[in-house]
Amino acid sequence: MRMEPARCSILWSLEFDCMRVKLLSHTELEAVKYVLRVKNVSFDPSQLLDHVVYMFEIEDCSRVTTHQLVRHRVASYDQESQRFSSASREGFVTPPSVQSNESAMKVYDQxxxxxxxxxxxxxxxxxxxxxxxxxxxxxxxxxxVMTVTAKSLMHIVWQRTALQAQWEIKEVANVMLNLAREATPELWTKIIER
Incomplete structure (x- = not known):
C-alpha cells in the first residue's frame, strides 16, 4: 500500500466544535489489478472492493459517533483512550439542535x-x-483511526447516510465517501456507482 499525502476535510465548524476526517492512506487500484493479473486470477472488477483499503483519521467527534462506527465490525479501529487523555471543558461536542436553542443550551451547559x-x-x-x-x-x-475495505465502506455509507441516521455519523460517512471517491475515482465511478 502506497502512502498518499493526508487530505483533510472540515466536516462542520461551529463556534466551539470542529470535527476533522483525514484520509491517511489508500490502496492503489493499479497495484491490486497487477497482483490479480500476476496470480492468474480471473479479473472481476467487483473483486477490487475486497482489496482496496482506506485508512481514515477522525478527530474531535463525540463518543456517540465512535460508538456507532465501531458497531461496524468489518473495519479495524484504534480509538484514543479516555483513560490516558485529558478531559477538559472545551472537549465536548454540542449538537446543532442544542446550540440553536438558547434554553436547551443552558441545560446542556449545566x-x-x-x-x-x-x-x-x-x-x-x-x-x-x-x-x-x-x-x-x-x-x-x-x-x-479506522481502516476499512471499499466493500465495507460502501456498507457503512449506505447505513449511516440514511434519512434516520444521526447528524454527526451522517457527516462522517459522507466525508469518508467523498475522500474515498477523490482517492480512487475509477473504483467509485466504474464499479460501485454503476
Missing part, C-alpha cells in the same frame, strides 16, 4: 459543568482517573 466538576472532584478525592471518567458524558471529544 449538565456538562456538573459532569466535569464531578470528574475533577472524584480525582481530587483519590479516585483513579480511569474510574472517575465514568461520570463523563458521551459528548466528550475523541479521535480514532
Amino acid at each position: 449538565a456538562l459543568k456538573a459532569a466535569y466538576q464531578a470528574f475533577e472532584s472524584m480525582i481530587a478525592l483519590g479516585v483513579p482517573k480511569e474510574d472517575a471518567r465514568y461520570v463523563l458524558p458521551n459528548a466528550i471529544k475523541t479521535k480514532l
Whole structure:
C-alpha cells in the first residue's frame, strides 16, 4: 500500500466544535489489478472492493459517533483512550439542535459543568482517573483511526447516510465517501456507482 499525502476535510465548524476526517492512506487500484493479473486470477472488477483499503483519521467527534462506527465490525479501529487523555471543558461536542436553542443550551451547559466538576472532584478525592471518567458524558471529544475495505465502506455509507441516521455519523460517512471517491475515482465511478 502506497502512502498518499493526508487530505483533510472540515466536516462542520461551529463556534466551539470542529470535527476533522483525514484520509491517511489508500490502496492503489493499479497495484491490486497487477497482483490479480500476476496470480492468474480471473479479473472481476467487483473483486477490487475486497482489496482496496482506506485508512481514515477522525478527530474531535463525540463518543456517540465512535460508538456507532465501531458497531461496524468489518473495519479495524484504534480509538484514543479516555483513560490516558485529558478531559477538559472545551472537549465536548454540542449538537446543532442544542446550540440553536438558547434554553436547551443552558441545560446542556449545566449538565456538562456538573459532569466535569464531578470528574475533577472524584480525582481530587483519590479516585483513579480511569474510574472517575465514568461520570463523563458521551459528548466528550475523541479521535480514532479506522481502516476499512471499499466493500465495507460502501456498507457503512449506505447505513449511516440514511434519512434516520444521526447528524454527526451522517457527516462522517459522507466525508469518508467523498475522500474515498477523490482517492480512487475509477473504483467509485466504474464499479460501485454503476
